[in-house]
Amino acid sequence: MGHTLDIAPYTGWVYPNETIFTWSVLIAVYPYLTGLVAGAFTVSSLYQVFGFQRLKPVAHLALLTSLCFMIFVPTPLLLHLGHPERAMNATLTPHWSSAMAMFGYFASFYVVLLILETWFAYRPYIVEQARNRTGLLGKFYQALTLGSHDVSEHALRYDQKWILWLAIIGIPAAHGLHGYVGFMYGSLKSREWWSSDLMPVIFLFSAIISGVSLLVVLYVASCKLRKVEIDAACVKGLAYTIWGFIMLAIVLELLAFANIVYKGREGVEMIMEYVTGPLLIPYFLLQFGIGLFVPFLWLSYMIWRGTGGRAMIFGVTVSAVLVLFSVFMMRWNVVIGGQEISKTGKGLLWYQPSLWGKEGLIVAALLCIAPLVALLGLSRLFPPWVHGTVSSRVTKLVEQEAVKQHLLGTSQA
Amino acid sequence: MSSDPPKRDECPASSPRRRFLRLLGDAATCAGAAVASAAALGALKDDTAADAGRAAGGASSPIKDYDWTQHQWAFGVDATKCIGCLRCVEACKLENEVMRDAHHFRTWVERYVYLEGEARPRIDSQQDPVNIEASGSEKAFRFANRYKDAKVEKAFFVPKLCNQCTHPACVQVCPVGATYRTKDGVVLVDHEYCIGCRYCVQACPYGARLFNEERGVSDKCNWCYHRITKGMQPACVEVCPVNARIFGDRMDKDSPISLFIRNNRIQVLKAETGNAPNVFYVGIDKEVA
Numbered sequence: 001m002g003h004t005l006d007i008a009p010y011t012g013w014v015y016p017n018e019t020i021f022t023w024s025v026l027i028a029v030y031p032y033l034t035g036l037v038a039g040a041f042t043v044s045s046l047y048q049v050f051g052f053q054r055l056k057p058v059a060h061l062a063l064l065t066s067l068c069f070m071i072f073v074p075t076p077l078l079l080h081l082g083h084p085e086r087a088m089n090a091t092l093t094p095h096w097s098s099a100m101a102m103f104g105y106f107a108s109f110y111v112v113l114l115i116l117e118t119w120f121a122y123r124p125y126i127v128e129q130a131r132n133r134t135g136l137l138g139k140f141y142q143a144l145t146l147g148s149h150d151v152s153e154h155a156l157r158y159d160q161k162w163i164l165w166l167a168i169i170g171i172p173a174a175h176g177l178h179g180y181v182g183f184m185y186g187s188l189k190s191r192e193w194w195s196s197d198l199m200p201v202i203f204l205f206s207a208i209i210s211g212v213s214l215l216v217v218l219y220v221a222s223c224k225l226r227k228v229e230i231d232a233a234c235v236k237g238l239a240y241t242i243w244g245f246i247m248l249a250i251v252l253e254l255l256a257f258a259n260i261v262y263k264g265r266e267g268v269e270m271i272m273e274y275v276t277g278p279l280l281i282p283y284f285l286l287q288f289g290i291g292l293f294v295p296f297l298w299l300s301y302m303i304w305r306g307t308g309g310r311a312m313i314f315g316v317t318v319s320a321v322l323v324l325f326s327v328f329m330m331r332w333n334v335v336i337g338g339q340e341i342s343k344t345g346k347g348l349l350w351y352q353p354s355l356w357g358k359e360g361l362i363v364a365a366l367l368c369i370a371p372l373v374a375l376l377g378l379s380r381l382f383p384p385w386v387h388g389t390v391s392s393r394v395t396k397l398v399e400q401e402a403v404k405q406h407l408l409g410t411s412q413a
Numbered sequence: 414m415s416s417d418p419p420k421r422d423e424c425p426a427s428s429p430r431r432r433f434l435r436l437l438g439d440a441a442t443c444a445g446a447a448v449a450s451a452a453a454l455g456a457l458k459d460d461t462a463a464d465a466g467r468a469a470g471g472a473s474s475p476i477k478d479y480d481w482t483q484h485q486w487a488f489g490v491d492a493t494k495c496i497g498c499l500r501c502v503e504a505c506k507l508e509n510e511v512m513r514d515a516h517h518f519r520t521w522v523e524r525y526v527y528l529e530g531e532a533r534p535r536i537d538s539q540q541d542p543v544n545i546e547a548s549g550s551e552k553a554f555r556f557a558n559r560y561k562d563a564k565v566e567k568a569f570f571v572p573k574l575c576n577q578c579t580h581p582a583c584v585q586v587c588p589v590g591a592t593y594r595t596k597d598g599v600v601l602v603d604h605e606y607c608i609g610c611r612y613c614v615q616a617c618p619y620g621a622r623l624f625n626e627e628r629g630v631s632d633k634c635n636w637c638y639h640r641i642t643k644g645m646q647p648a649c650v651e652v653c654p655v656n657a658r659i660f661g662d663r664m665d666k667d668s669p670i671s672l673f674i675r676n677n678r679i680q681v682l683k684a685e686t687g688n689a690p691n692v693f694y695v696g697i698d699k700e701v702a
Binding site: 005016020023077103191339 | 588
């Protein structure tokens with residue numbers, strides 16, 4: 001059987017078994033994708049649960065994005081497993097003391113929840129398409145109605161209730177799923193770089209900013225592609241969300257780092273040598289400087305000056321791209337960085353990712369792009385912009401009814 | 414007039430909120446009791462299974478004619494005796510079909526050299542490129558005489574292997590239970606069940622776990638379980654020319670390991686992890702971890 005070994009050069013003293021990298025770039029991609037899922041879902045919930053009306057234009061896009069990325073979350077794990085055909089063992093015969101054993105349950109629960117919420121959100125559209133379309137596509141929408149063609153106000157109100165509750169359950173589910181990913185690293189006592197109680201929370205907040213940023217980019221790009229006007233209020237709403245959460249993300253990450261330095265436990269010299277040496281650029285410059293501080297300062301400036309229009313949209317979009325990059329660097333610096341510091345606390349290793357192979361950089365890049373391709377396909381079948389949300393439909397129906405009553409009342413009088 | 418407070422059952426349920434809180438309390442008590450009894454039932458089940466095993470005289474163990482309830486294996490390392498010949502590493506590779514390269518080891522030997530004027534030791538192992546160059550191949554093992562021209566203040570060798578911890582982090586994190594601790598105190602890996610996620614490799618603070626890319630599974634030292642259950646010594650112990658490696662049954666008070674532990678001031682590695690290792694060291698110093 002052919003296999004490639006990610007042999008890592010090292011300095012100092014490292015354990016002999018450490019010279020092959022245990023977790024590759026794919027394991028950095030995995031929390032990145034999970035984070036985007038949780039972040040995108042946050043946007044959807046801000047509209048559905050917390051009533052942020054200005055986020056309405058991206059409410060459905062957020063839901064679809066979350067679903068598309070969630071579908072691809074298990075792929076880096078499956079590609080990484082030595083025996084992917086045994087992957088289901090973790091769900092069929094879970095070892096309860098393992099943090100990893102819960103993944104199958106959390107992920108499946110969340111996928112079902114997302115599919116359900118998306119179905120309810122798109123039900124009026126599905127029914128409409130089933131009525132109007134013929135042929136194969138018509139049959140497809142027909143099947144998706146699951147036999148329910150009722151789009152009366154009463155039925156829509158019922159749907160709205162489901163959407164609300166699914167979104168409410170979805171908040172702890174999405175964030176629990178991602179916090180749990182952070183826990184998988186934070187709970188390991190073998191590596192000082194990982195072993196932090198703050199890890200789940202850090203993962204969570206970085207997830208939120210990455211997901212919201214993704215939606216900014218997707219929304220702006222989709223408007224440009226469709227040649228429609230960008231809703232500035234919506235972009236501003238997303239910008240406020242990023243701005244609020246980025247502050248927490250920065251504080252938490254700095255706190256975690258300060259904790260390591262201040263505690264100064266055994267091996268801290270090696271960590272300091274690492275962060276001021278090989279990690280200087282990826283950590284301080286790319287992740288913090290360019291990826292977090294620049295967007296934070298830029299957004300702060302725009303909010304302070306009340307920047308609007310094209311300048312605001314441009315600023316927010318660039319900030320969002322930088323945040324997306326920063327969060328990827330954060331995943332990289334945690335997963336790869338943690339392994340580059342030897343468990344001996346007396347040596348450093350260098351990860352040499354391969355370009356090709358099932359755990360190479362090309363596959364990692366493809367896995368990041370694949371959800372976007374899926375989103376492109378799915379948005380053709382379920383356009384997230386051409387129809388209103390269920391709640392807006394209900395409002396419209398109520399308004400129509402009121403007008404009808406008004407007119408009837410007038411005519412009777 | 415009695416001033417005794419009313420008993421709980423007699424207390425009038427004055428408000429719906431209080432009634433609700435009481436209901437909630439009762440529900441919590443019931444749930445707690447249910448969980449506790451389920452846990453107790455689980456423990457009882459385990460005890461019953463163990464008793465049945467003992468009664469069957471060895472039937473508790475999956476290995477024929479071997480009763481794993483009658484042994485408690487442990488390992489000792491006398492670093493003052495080790496000469497760094499690396500025969501143990503070679504024997505282990507051969508005995509356990511460990512991948513024959515410089516990146517996969519179930520056991521290894523570390524060399525600590527303090528040079529005059531240096532506060533920290535220089536540490537290397539057989540996998541160091543200089544040592545591989547000296548041996549001529551990744552499949553052969555020797556320590557290069559790299560300090561022959563330096564002024565050595567202190568130097569010693571430390572053999573390393575899996576610590577078969579009482580609270581193994583690797584077992585805790587395995588998502589499928591493919592790795593488990595046997596009743597006689599050895600941590601094993603079921604290669605037919607391991608999914609190859611490598612979480613155990615990450616969790617081990619000692620770097621004792623390795624991943625076999627050829628078989629797609631995790632691997633580690635198991636004190637040559639196939640040998641010790643037949644009354645033999647682990648391969649590394651068998652070949653050590655200076656008795657630096659000591660192995661035996663702690664249930665036998667006169668076994669070499671029991672004597673080793675009784676007669677020496679012993680240490681374990683990284684005790685602060687709470688893993689409670691079962692490899693006991695003599696003659697190591699503070700830099701060894």
